[in-house]
Amino acid sequence: xxxxxxxxxxxxxxxxxxxxxxxxxxxxxxxxxxxxxxxxxxxxxxxxxxxxxxxxxxxxxxxxxxxxxxxxxxxxxxxxxxxxxxxxxxxxxxxxxxxxxxxxxxxxxxxxxxxxxxxxxxxxxxxxxxxxxxxxxxxxxxxxxxxxxxxxxxxxxxxxxxxxxxxxxxxxxxxxxxxxxxxxxxxxxxxxxxxxxxxxxxxxxxxxxxx
Amino acid sequence: xxxxxxxxxxxxxxxxxxxxxxxxxxxxxxxxxxxxxxxxxxxxxxxxxxxxxxxxxxxxxxxxxxxxxxxxxxxxxxxxxxxxxxxxxxxxxxxxxxxxxxxxxxxxxxxxxxxxxxxxxxxxxxxxxxxxxxxxxxxxxxxxxxxxxxxxxxxxxxxxxxxxxxxxxxxxxxxxxxxxxxxxxxxxxxxxxxxxxxxxxxxxxxxxxxx
Numbered sequence: 001x002x003x004x005x006x007x008x009x010x011x012x013x014x015x016x017x018x019x020x021x022x023x024x025x026x027x028x029x030x031x032x033x034x035x036x037x038x039x040x041x042x043x044x045x046x047x048x049x050x051x052x053x054x055x056x057x058x059x060x061x062x063x064x065x066x067x068x069x070x071x072x073x074x075x076x077x078x079x080x081x082x083x084x085x086x087x088x089x090x091x092x093x094x095x096x097x098x099x100x101x102x103x104x105x106x107x108x109x110x111x112x113x114x115x116x117x118x119x120x121x122x123x124x125x126x127x128x129x130x131x132x133x134x135x136x137x138x139x140x141x142x143x144x145x146x147x148x149x150x151x152x153x154x155x156x157x158x159x160x161x162x163x164x165x166x167x168x169x170x171x172x173x174x175x176x177x178x179x180x181x182x183x184x185x186x187x188x189x190x191x192x193x194x195x196x197x198x199x200x201x202x203x204x205x206x207x208x209x210x211x
Numbered sequence: 212x213x214x215x216x217x218x219x220x221x222x223x224x225x226x227x228x229x230x231x232x233x234x235x236x237x238x239x240x241x242x243x244x245x246x247x248x249x250x251x252x253x254x255x256x257x258x259x260x261x262x263x264x265x266x267x268x269x270x271x272x273x274x275x276x277x278x279x280x281x282x283x284x285x286x287x288x289x290x291x292x293x294x295x296x297x298x299x300x301x302x303x304x305x306x307x308x309x310x311x312x313x314x315x316x317x318x319x320x321x322x323x324x325x326x327x328x329x330x331x332x333x334x335x336x337x338x339x340x341x342x343x344x345x346x347x348x349x350x351x352x353x354x355x356x357x358x359x360x361x362x363x364x365x366x367x368x369x370x371x372x373x374x375x376x377x378x379x380x381x382x383x384x385x386x387x388x389x390x391x392x393x394x395x396x397x398x399x400x401x402x403x404x405x406x407x408x409x410x411x412x413x414x415x416x417x418x419x420x421x422x
Contacts, residue, residue, distance in 0.1 A: 037248040039259035048250035048291035080259040137384035165403035173348035192376035
Protein backbone atom coordinates (compact mmCIF):
# COMPACT_ATOMS: atom_id res chain seq x y z
CA UNK A 1 0.00 0.00 0.00
CA UNK A 2 1.48 3.29 -1.05
CA UNK A 3 0.86 6.47 0.83
CA UNK A 4 -1.52 9.08 -0.44
CA UNK A 5 0.47 11.97 -1.80
CA UNK A 6 0.66 14.90 0.52
CA UNK A 7 0.35 18.24 -1.20
CA UNK A 8 -0.03 21.69 0.23
CA UNK A 9 -3.77 21.13 -0.02
CA UNK A 10 -4.07 17.64 1.37
CA UNK A 11 -1.62 17.88 4.22
CA UNK A 12 -3.75 17.66 7.34
CA UNK A 13 -3.44 20.97 9.06
CA UNK A 14 -6.38 20.37 11.32
CA UNK A 15 -7.29 17.27 13.27
CA UNK A 16 -4.15 15.59 12.16
CA UNK A 17 -4.90 12.55 14.29
CA UNK A 18 -7.94 11.94 12.09
CA UNK A 19 -5.88 11.77 8.91
CA UNK A 20 -5.20 8.42 7.26
CA UNK A 21 -2.56 8.29 4.62
CA UNK A 22 -2.74 4.83 3.13
CA UNK A 23 -4.41 4.30 -0.21
CA UNK A 24 -6.56 1.46 1.08
CA UNK A 25 -8.33 3.94 3.34
CA UNK A 26 -9.17 6.01 0.26
CA UNK A 27 -10.64 3.02 -1.56
CA UNK A 28 -12.66 2.06 1.52
CA UNK A 29 -14.30 5.48 1.44
CA UNK A 30 -14.81 5.34 -2.34
CA UNK A 31 -16.41 1.88 -2.12
CA UNK A 32 -18.81 2.87 0.65
CA UNK A 33 -20.89 5.41 -1.29
CA UNK A 34 -21.94 6.52 -4.74
CA UNK A 35 -22.77 10.24 -4.34
CA UNK A 36 -19.97 12.77 -4.01
CA UNK A 37 -19.93 16.55 -3.70
CA UNK A 38 -18.09 18.14 -6.60
CA UNK A 39 -16.62 21.57 -5.91
CA UNK A 40 -15.88 23.83 -8.87
CA UNK A 41 -15.39 27.53 -9.42
CA UNK A 42 -18.08 29.10 -11.61
CA UNK A 43 -17.93 32.83 -12.37
CA UNK A 44 -15.41 33.27 -9.57
CA UNK A 45 -17.53 31.59 -6.91
CA UNK A 46 -17.45 28.11 -5.44
CA UNK A 47 -20.27 25.78 -6.48
CA UNK A 48 -20.85 22.45 -4.75
CA UNK A 49 -22.90 19.93 -6.69
CA UNK A 50 -23.98 16.48 -5.52
CA UNK A 51 -23.36 13.91 -8.23
CA UNK A 52 -22.89 10.19 -8.77
CA UNK A 53 -19.33 8.89 -9.01
CA UNK A 54 -17.47 5.75 -9.94
CA UNK A 55 -13.77 4.93 -9.71
CA UNK A 56 -10.97 2.58 -10.63
CA UNK A 57 -7.46 2.25 -9.25
CA UNK A 58 -6.31 5.55 -10.72
CA UNK A 59 -9.29 7.86 -11.10
CA UNK A 60 -12.63 8.93 -9.78
CA UNK A 61 -15.25 9.54 -12.48
CA UNK A 62 -18.18 11.93 -12.38
CA UNK A 63 -20.75 12.49 -15.08
CA UNK A 64 -23.50 14.83 -16.12
CA UNK A 65 -25.08 16.70 -18.96
CA UNK A 66 -22.71 18.29 -21.46
CA UNK A 67 -24.65 21.52 -20.85
CA UNK A 68 -23.96 21.54 -17.11
CA UNK A 69 -21.95 24.50 -15.88
CA UNK A 70 -20.32 22.39 -13.16
CA UNK A 71 -18.86 19.95 -15.65
CA UNK A 72 -16.80 22.25 -17.80
CA UNK A 73 -13.92 23.19 -15.51
CA UNK A 74 -10.45 23.48 -16.97
CA UNK A 75 -8.92 24.02 -13.56
CA UNK A 76 -8.70 22.12 -10.30
CA UNK A 77 -11.84 20.66 -8.78
CA UNK A 78 -12.40 19.11 -5.37
CA UNK A 79 -14.35 15.86 -5.03
CA UNK A 80 -15.49 15.15 -1.48
CA UNK A 81 -17.11 11.91 -0.37
CA UNK A 82 -18.55 11.75 3.14
CA UNK A 83 -20.16 8.95 5.11
CA UNK A 84 -21.89 10.01 8.32
CA UNK A 85 -21.71 7.16 10.84
CA UNK A 86 -23.13 8.75 13.96
CA UNK A 87 -23.39 11.62 16.38
CA UNK A 88 -20.79 11.95 19.12
CA UNK A 89 -22.63 13.11 22.24
CA UNK A 90 -19.99 14.33 24.65
CA UNK A 91 -20.16 15.68 28.19
CA UNK A 92 -19.46 19.18 26.87
CA UNK A 93 -21.13 20.82 23.89
CA UNK A 94 -17.65 21.79 22.70
CA UNK A 95 -16.64 18.14 22.24
CA UNK A 96 -19.79 17.15 20.38
CA UNK A 97 -19.10 15.93 16.89
CA UNK A 98 -19.69 13.40 14.18
CA UNK A 99 -18.29 9.95 13.52
CA UNK A 100 -17.56 9.94 9.82
CA UNK A 101 -15.32 8.77 7.00
CA UNK A 102 -14.47 11.21 4.27
CA UNK A 103 -12.15 11.67 1.33
CA UNK A 104 -11.15 14.80 -0.53
CA UNK A 105 -9.65 14.46 -3.99
CA UNK A 106 -8.09 17.38 -5.86
CA UNK A 107 -7.28 17.35 -9.54
CA UNK A 108 -7.73 18.95 -12.93
CA UNK A 109 -10.49 16.94 -14.60
CA UNK A 110 -10.10 15.46 -18.04
CA UNK A 111 -13.17 14.90 -20.22
CA UNK A 112 -13.10 11.37 -21.62
CA UNK A 113 -13.93 10.28 -25.15
CA UNK A 114 -14.34 7.03 -27.06
CA UNK A 115 -13.51 3.73 -25.38
CA UNK A 116 -12.24 5.47 -22.25
CA UNK A 117 -15.55 7.26 -21.89
CA UNK A 118 -17.55 4.07 -22.26
CA UNK A 119 -15.31 2.23 -19.78
CA UNK A 120 -15.69 4.99 -17.22
CA UNK A 121 -19.46 5.12 -17.66
CA UNK A 122 -19.61 1.38 -17.12
CA UNK A 123 -17.46 1.68 -13.98
CA UNK A 124 -19.68 4.44 -12.68
CA UNK A 125 -22.90 2.56 -13.43
CA UNK A 126 -21.66 -0.71 -11.97
CA UNK A 127 -20.44 1.06 -8.84
CA UNK A 128 -23.79 2.73 -8.13
CA UNK A 129 -26.03 -0.01 -9.54
CA UNK A 130 -24.18 -3.33 -9.78
CA UNK A 131 -25.56 -5.59 -12.51
CA UNK A 132 -27.38 -2.86 -14.37
CA UNK A 133 -24.82 -2.28 -17.12
CA UNK A 134 -25.61 -5.69 -18.63
CA UNK A 135 -29.29 -5.75 -17.61
CA UNK A 136 -30.39 -2.31 -18.79
CA UNK A 137 -30.00 -0.87 -22.28
CA UNK A 138 -26.51 0.47 -22.76
CA UNK A 139 -26.14 4.03 -24.04
CA UNK A 140 -26.42 4.63 -27.75
CA UNK A 141 -24.32 7.08 -29.74
CA UNK A 142 -26.67 10.00 -29.16
CA UNK A 143 -26.91 9.38 -25.40
CA UNK A 144 -23.14 9.08 -25.11
CA UNK A 145 -22.71 12.37 -26.93
CA UNK A 146 -25.09 14.05 -24.48
CA UNK A 147 -23.09 12.81 -21.48
CA UNK A 148 -19.92 14.31 -20.10
CA UNK A 149 -17.61 12.02 -18.15
CA UNK A 150 -14.78 13.61 -16.23
CA UNK A 151 -11.80 11.71 -14.87
CA UNK A 152 -9.97 13.08 -11.85
CA UNK A 153 -6.73 11.46 -10.76
CA UNK A 154 -6.59 9.91 -7.30
CA UNK A 155 -2.99 11.08 -6.88
CA UNK A 156 -3.78 14.03 -4.65
CA UNK A 157 -6.18 12.89 -1.98
CA UNK A 158 -6.67 12.91 1.76
CA UNK A 159 -8.81 10.75 3.99
CA UNK A 160 -10.18 11.58 7.40
CA UNK A 161 -11.89 9.18 9.73
CA UNK A 162 -13.36 9.79 13.18
CA UNK A 163 -14.84 6.84 15.07
CA UNK A 164 -15.42 5.88 18.69
CA UNK A 165 -16.65 7.54 21.88
CA UNK A 166 -16.30 11.20 22.87
CA UNK A 167 -12.90 12.48 23.95
CA UNK A 168 -13.91 14.34 27.10
CA UNK A 169 -14.10 11.61 29.74
CA UNK A 170 -12.09 13.94 32.00
CA UNK A 171 -14.80 16.61 31.91
CA UNK A 172 -16.20 17.27 35.41
CA UNK A 173 -19.76 17.57 34.04
CA UNK A 174 -21.09 14.14 35.06
CA UNK A 175 -23.68 13.12 32.45
CA UNK A 176 -24.22 10.25 30.07
CA UNK A 177 -21.99 10.33 27.01
CA UNK A 178 -21.72 8.12 23.98
CA UNK A 179 -22.52 7.75 20.31
CA UNK A 180 -25.86 7.69 18.50
CA UNK A 181 -25.06 5.60 15.43
CA UNK A 182 -26.68 6.20 12.09
CA UNK A 183 -27.46 3.27 9.78
CA UNK A 184 -27.95 3.51 6.03
CA UNK A 185 -29.56 0.53 4.32
CA UNK A 186 -31.19 -0.44 1.05
CA UNK A 187 -34.91 -1.12 1.24
CA UNK A 188 -37.06 -3.51 -0.84
CA UNK A 189 -37.30 -2.32 -4.45
CA UNK A 190 -40.35 -0.32 -5.54
CA UNK A 191 -41.43 -1.44 -8.98
CA UNK A 192 -42.32 1.19 -11.59
CA UNK A 193 -46.13 0.86 -12.05
CA UNK A 194 -45.45 0.75 -15.79
CA UNK A 195 -42.94 -2.12 -15.57
CA UNK A 196 -44.04 -5.56 -16.68
CA UNK A 197 -41.09 -7.74 -15.63
CA UNK A 198 -40.29 -9.18 -12.19
CA UNK A 199 -37.54 -7.73 -10.00
CA UNK A 200 -34.22 -9.26 -11.07
CA UNK A 201 -32.08 -11.00 -8.44
CA UNK A 202 -29.24 -8.48 -8.61
CA UNK A 203 -31.67 -5.78 -7.46
CA UNK A 204 -33.72 -7.84 -5.02
CA UNK A 205 -30.62 -9.16 -3.25
CA UNK A 206 -29.46 -5.67 -2.41
CA UNK A 207 -32.43 -4.94 -0.13
CA UNK A 208 -31.48 -5.15 3.52
CA UNK A 209 -27.79 -4.70 2.87
CA UNK A 210 -25.99 -1.71 4.33
CA UNK A 211 -25.28 1.24 2.12
CA UNK B 212 -44.55 31.28 1.61
CA UNK B 213 -42.25 33.57 -0.33
CA UNK B 214 -40.31 32.36 -3.30
CA UNK B 215 -36.63 31.65 -3.06
CA UNK B 216 -34.77 34.47 -4.70
CA UNK B 217 -33.55 33.65 -8.14
CA UNK B 218 -30.09 34.94 -8.85
CA UNK B 219 -27.81 34.29 -11.76
CA UNK B 220 -26.37 31.44 -9.71
CA UNK B 221 -29.53 29.84 -8.38
CA UNK B 222 -31.71 30.06 -11.48
CA UNK B 223 -32.12 26.48 -12.56
CA UNK B 224 -30.38 26.18 -15.86
CA UNK B 225 -30.42 22.41 -15.83
CA UNK B 226 -33.23 20.07 -14.87
CA UNK B 227 -35.55 22.97 -14.44
CA UNK B 228 -38.45 20.64 -13.74
CA UNK B 229 -36.64 19.49 -10.59
CA UNK B 230 -36.41 23.00 -9.18
CA UNK B 231 -38.67 24.04 -6.32
CA UNK B 232 -38.92 27.71 -5.54
CA UNK B 233 -40.90 27.95 -2.33
CA UNK B 234 -39.14 28.60 0.94
CA UNK B 235 -40.86 25.71 2.71
CA UNK B 236 -39.04 23.32 0.40
CA UNK B 237 -35.77 24.85 1.56
CA UNK B 238 -36.64 24.37 5.22
CA UNK B 239 -37.73 20.79 4.58
CA UNK B 240 -34.26 20.05 3.23
CA UNK B 241 -32.56 21.94 6.07
CA UNK B 242 -34.58 20.06 8.71
CA UNK B 243 -33.86 16.64 7.22
CA UNK B 244 -30.11 16.56 7.86
CA UNK B 245 -27.30 18.02 9.93
CA UNK B 246 -24.18 17.66 7.75
CA UNK B 247 -23.64 20.00 4.82
CA UNK B 248 -20.84 20.37 2.30
CA UNK B 249 -19.26 23.81 2.51
CA UNK B 250 -17.55 25.01 -0.65
CA UNK B 251 -14.92 27.72 -0.35
CA UNK B 252 -12.04 28.96 -2.45
CA UNK B 253 -8.64 28.42 -0.81
CA UNK B 254 -5.48 29.52 -2.63
CA UNK B 255 -7.49 29.85 -5.84
CA UNK B 256 -8.89 26.33 -5.72
CA UNK B 257 -12.27 25.01 -4.61
CA UNK B 258 -12.32 23.12 -1.31
CA UNK B 259 -15.37 21.14 -0.21
CA UNK B 260 -15.57 20.37 3.49
CA UNK B 261 -18.25 18.32 5.25
CA UNK B 262 -19.41 20.09 8.38
CA UNK B 263 -22.32 20.26 10.82
CA UNK B 264 -24.89 23.00 10.27
CA UNK B 265 -27.83 24.57 12.04
CA UNK B 266 -30.28 27.20 10.85
CA UNK B 267 -33.06 29.60 11.74
CA UNK B 268 -35.54 31.44 9.56
CA UNK B 269 -32.88 33.71 8.07
CA UNK B 270 -29.53 31.95 8.14
CA UNK B 271 -27.66 28.69 7.98
CA UNK B 272 -24.84 28.38 10.53
CA UNK B 273 -21.66 26.39 10.21
CA UNK B 274 -18.90 26.10 12.77
CA UNK B 275 -15.38 24.92 13.19
CA UNK B 276 -11.98 25.69 14.60
CA UNK B 277 -10.79 29.26 14.31
CA UNK B 278 -7.63 27.81 12.75
CA UNK B 279 -9.48 26.08 9.94
CA UNK B 280 -8.64 27.32 6.46
CA UNK B 281 -12.16 26.65 5.23
CA UNK B 282 -13.72 28.97 7.81
CA UNK B 283 -11.94 32.21 6.98
CA UNK B 284 -13.55 33.20 3.68
CA UNK B 285 -14.33 36.84 3.05
CA UNK B 286 -16.07 36.03 -0.21
CA UNK B 287 -19.01 33.95 -1.33
CA UNK B 288 -19.32 30.36 -0.16
CA UNK B 289 -21.69 27.62 -1.29
CA UNK B 290 -23.43 25.44 1.28
CA UNK B 291 -24.93 22.29 -0.20
CA UNK B 292 -27.17 19.88 1.70
CA UNK B 293 -28.07 16.60 0.05
CA UNK B 294 -30.34 13.74 1.09
CA UNK B 295 -30.04 10.59 -1.00
CA UNK B 296 -33.38 8.77 -1.03
CA UNK B 297 -32.79 6.00 -3.53
CA UNK B 298 -31.43 4.73 -6.80
CA UNK B 299 -33.54 5.14 -9.94
CA UNK B 300 -33.08 1.96 -11.97
CA UNK B 301 -34.36 2.72 -15.44
CA UNK B 302 -34.71 0.63 -18.58
CA UNK B 303 -31.78 2.47 -20.12
CA UNK B 304 -28.45 3.22 -18.41
CA UNK B 305 -28.84 6.79 -19.65
CA UNK B 306 -31.96 7.34 -17.54
CA UNK B 307 -30.48 5.89 -14.37
CA UNK B 308 -30.31 8.38 -11.56
CA UNK B 309 -30.87 9.19 -7.95
CA UNK B 310 -33.93 10.22 -5.98
CA UNK B 311 -32.75 13.05 -3.79
CA UNK B 312 -33.53 16.34 -2.09
CA UNK B 313 -30.89 19.02 -2.10
CA UNK B 314 -30.40 22.68 -1.36
CA UNK B 315 -27.64 25.04 -2.43
CA UNK B 316 -27.17 28.27 -0.52
CA UNK B 317 -24.84 31.04 -1.68
CA UNK B 318 -23.70 33.92 0.48
CA UNK B 319 -20.84 35.86 1.95
CA UNK B 320 -20.42 34.44 5.46
CA UNK B 321 -20.34 36.63 8.52
CA UNK B 322 -18.42 35.49 11.62
CA UNK B 323 -20.61 35.89 14.68
CA UNK B 324 -19.59 37.23 18.08
CA UNK B 325 -21.17 37.66 21.51
CA UNK B 326 -24.81 36.77 22.05
CA UNK B 327 -25.36 36.11 18.34
CA UNK B 328 -22.55 33.56 18.39
CA UNK B 329 -23.96 31.77 21.42
CA UNK B 330 -27.48 31.74 19.94
CA UNK B 331 -26.20 30.29 16.67
CA UNK B 332 -24.16 27.64 18.47
CA UNK B 333 -27.24 26.64 20.44
CA UNK B 334 -29.33 26.46 17.25
CA UNK B 335 -26.66 24.32 15.61
CA UNK B 336 -26.31 22.01 18.63
CA UNK B 337 -30.05 21.61 19.12
CA UNK B 338 -30.54 20.91 15.42
CA UNK B 339 -27.97 18.10 15.32
CA UNK B 340 -28.47 16.84 18.85
CA UNK B 341 -31.83 17.95 20.27
CA UNK B 342 -31.82 18.22 24.06
CA UNK B 343 -28.05 18.33 24.42
CA UNK B 344 -27.67 22.08 24.87
CA UNK B 345 -29.33 21.90 28.30
CA UNK B 346 -28.06 18.40 29.16
CA UNK B 347 -24.37 18.75 28.31
CA UNK B 348 -21.99 21.38 29.63
CA UNK B 349 -22.38 24.60 27.66
CA UNK B 350 -19.25 26.17 26.22
CA UNK B 351 -17.08 28.30 28.47
CA UNK B 352 -15.35 31.49 27.42
CA UNK B 353 -12.20 29.72 26.24
CA UNK B 354 -14.14 27.17 24.18
CA UNK B 355 -16.26 29.88 22.60
CA UNK B 356 -13.14 31.80 21.65
CA UNK B 357 -11.74 28.69 19.96
CA UNK B 358 -14.88 28.23 17.87
CA UNK B 359 -15.78 30.07 14.69
CA UNK B 360 -19.46 30.37 13.83
CA UNK B 361 -20.33 31.62 10.38
CA UNK B 362 -23.78 32.84 9.38
CA UNK B 363 -24.82 32.62 5.74
CA UNK B 364 -28.06 34.25 4.65
CA UNK B 365 -30.78 32.02 3.21
CA UNK B 366 -31.72 34.74 0.72
CA UNK B 367 -29.98 33.19 -2.25
CA UNK B 368 -30.85 29.53 -2.35
CA UNK B 369 -32.16 26.86 -4.69
CA UNK B 370 -33.78 23.53 -3.98
CA UNK B 371 -33.89 20.50 -6.21
CA UNK B 372 -35.96 17.40 -5.60
CA UNK B 373 -36.24 14.24 -7.69
CA UNK B 374 -38.63 11.52 -6.56
CA UNK B 375 -40.61 8.74 -8.17
CA UNK B 376 -40.08 6.05 -10.80
CA UNK B 377 -37.79 6.23 -13.85
CA UNK B 378 -38.83 8.42 -16.79
CA UNK B 379 -38.21 5.98 -19.61
CA UNK B 380 -41.38 3.83 -19.65
CA UNK B 381 -41.42 4.34 -23.42
CA UNK B 382 -38.05 2.66 -23.88
CA UNK B 383 -38.33 -0.47 -26.05
CA UNK B 384 -35.85 -2.36 -23.83
CA UNK B 385 -38.32 -4.51 -21.88
CA UNK B 386 -36.82 -5.08 -18.43
CA UNK B 387 -37.82 -4.46 -14.83
CA UNK B 388 -37.53 -0.84 -13.76
CA UNK B 389 -38.12 0.90 -10.47
CA UNK B 390 -36.49 2.45 -7.45
CA UNK B 391 -34.23 0.96 -4.80
CA UNK B 392 -34.97 3.15 -1.77
CA UNK B 393 -32.34 4.00 0.78
CA UNK B 394 -33.29 4.39 4.45
CA UNK B 395 -31.31 6.33 7.04
CA UNK B 396 -32.16 5.71 10.67
CA UNK B 397 -30.80 6.29 14.16
CA UNK B 398 -29.65 3.18 15.99
CA UNK B 399 -29.65 2.42 19.74
CA UNK B 400 -27.11 4.62 21.55
CA UNK B 401 -23.67 3.18 22.33
CA UNK B 402 -22.60 4.30 25.78
CA UNK B 403 -19.06 5.57 26.30
CA UNK B 404 -17.33 2.83 28.40
CA UNK B 405 -16.19 5.62 30.73
CA UNK B 406 -19.68 7.04 31.29
CA UNK B 407 -21.40 6.35 34.60
CA UNK B 408 -24.91 7.69 33.99
CA UNK B 409 -27.85 6.03 32.20
CA UNK B 410 -28.92 7.04 28.70
CA UNK B 411 -31.22 10.05 28.97
CA UNK B 412 -34.66 9.87 27.36
CA UNK B 413 -33.96 12.55 24.77
CA UNK B 414 -31.20 10.35 23.36
CA UNK B 415 -32.87 6.96 23.82
CA UNK B 416 -36.07 8.11 22.13
CA UNK B 417 -34.25 9.01 18.96
CA UNK B 418 -33.23 5.41 18.22
CA UNK B 419 -35.36 3.87 15.50
CA UNK B 420 -36.47 7.23 14.12
CA UNK B 421 -35.59 8.13 10.56
CA UNK B 422 -32.69 10.45 9.95
